[in-house]
Amino acid sequence: MKYAEFNIDSNEIEFWNSTFGIESVLLNGKIISKKFSFSGIKHEIKLHARDLILESKYKQFDKKEIKLELKENGVLVKELLVKVDKSQRFFWMLIGVATGIALFKLLNFFYWST
Incomplete structure (x- = not known):
């Protein structure tokens, strides 16, 4: 299920999460990272000469939200809070x-x- 979308320099970065905890990150429609996560994980994104990190954070018994942070060189570029299905x-x-x-x-x- 698609949870979020980031647009950086006319490129589309999508965050997907399955019921079984498999997180996928797509760059312009192509999977560039796929990892299992129970409480969140970091995905590395190479975008031309830019090195980005998309970090998901999920607290199972908290607000039932996934916090997504897109960072470049450790600096927060964009942050989203999305409700868990x-x-x-x-x-x-x-x-x-x-x-x-x-x-x-x-x-x-x-x-x-x-």
Whole structure:
């Protein structure tokens, strides 16, 4: 799902994030970075002679927003706050509940089998 778009020197930088936590950065429609992230990560972008960093920051139990910072040489160029898709939050909540139930059953099994 496309979350944000930055326009720099008539170039389009897009930030996409999947339900499974795969972040993708596209430059003029071509994927230039693809990484797994649970709470945010840095993507390096080479734009002609410019070195940019697109950093995502996501706090799972905070405001349900992804903070995107586009930086050049450590200086903030642009910042965006985007809301996380509800289906993505629901998916991760289900994984948390399923993991908790599985751990409970596993530990309960080992406790009663000894």
